[in-house]
Amino acid sequence: MKRLAMLASALLLALAAQAASAQEKYPSRTIRIVVPYAPGGATDIVGRIVADEMQKLSGQPVIVLNKPGAFGMIAIDEVVKSAPDGYTVMVGNVSTNAITPVIYANKMNYDYTAKVAAVTNLVDIPAFLVVTTANDFPVKSVKELIDWAKKNPGKLRYGTVGVGSYPHYDFAYFAKRVGDLDVVTLPNKNGASGVIQDMLRGDVQAAFLNVASTAPHVKSGAFRAIALVNKERLPDYPNLPTMKEVGYDGVGTIAWNGMFMSSETPKPVQEALFKLVKQALGAPEVQDKLHKQNFIISPNKSLADAQGWLAGEIKHWREITEVVKIETQ
Secondary structure: HHHHHHHHHHHHHHHHHHHHHHOOOOOOEEEEEEOOOOOOOOOHHHHHHHHHHHHHHOOOEEEEEEEEOHHHHHHHHHHOOOOOOEEEEEEHHHHHHHHHHOOHHHHHOOOOHHHEEEEEEEEEEEEEEEEEHHHOOOOOOOHHHHHHHHHOOOOEEEEEEEOOHHHHHHHHHHHHHHOOOOEEEOOOOOOHHHHHHHHHHHHOOOOEEEHHHHHHHHHHEEEEEEEEEEEEEEEEEEEEEOOOOOOOOOOOOOOOOEEEHHHHHHHHHHHHHHHHHHHHOOOOOHHHHHHHOOOOEEEOOOHHHHHHHHHHHHHHHHHHHHHHOOOOO
């Protein structure tokens, strides 16, 4: 009888502890933000700015862990294999959290769309479609670029940050959309800075490059911005049309950064995390820091909106990779 009483007492204590845990205010301990790149890049910068403010608001430690490699899959694995409690999340981007799940799905031993959920988009990073002015390259508009490429088959060289990168898909998709232009891809292993150098020399004539890294060269006249990849025109470039305005909606990538979590995270924790992150993005200091990086703060309206946004991004990249075949594996 005593043994039964002890067992009953232990069960009640366990249930009480479980209930207390379920009602525990989030966050009540350290949050880990996994970033799929080495320190210093755009995704890492965004992750650290948001983490600092989350820590101030919550009173709990928020640390950034850099887990680069495998096209973001190492970082994604960290989230998927950690306890689904909201204390291990990821700040990723369009490459790691929309393209990798599509083109490297066979390298994942789980269904990404079933295991990973969006907390919210954080920032949008607009891009230019730019052409060089080196060697008197004459193009001044998207129409002129298309016409020049058609008149000079195999001579238009466009720069990318690597085979299978989103700028590679962007220009290949653009070439497909305008009538299968005969163009040459020139990947640069040194990333955007390498592509910029190629364009300054005139080795590359066109590229999709983010506004932040390219603006100084546009202002100096070394590059000519002929279209903008963004939802709307930018105040600093009121006369520059978007890709949609020039007739090519869906061409070009807004290189967003977003936060992601395990889809098995309890709903109350998901809601609390979403609220905390959105509050952090609204802080004046955070807005100032992100605006200085030329990032556009773009949180989702709700968790449901975030899920729809991620689903839409993955759908978009499935469509792109069906239309444009690039050997990446």
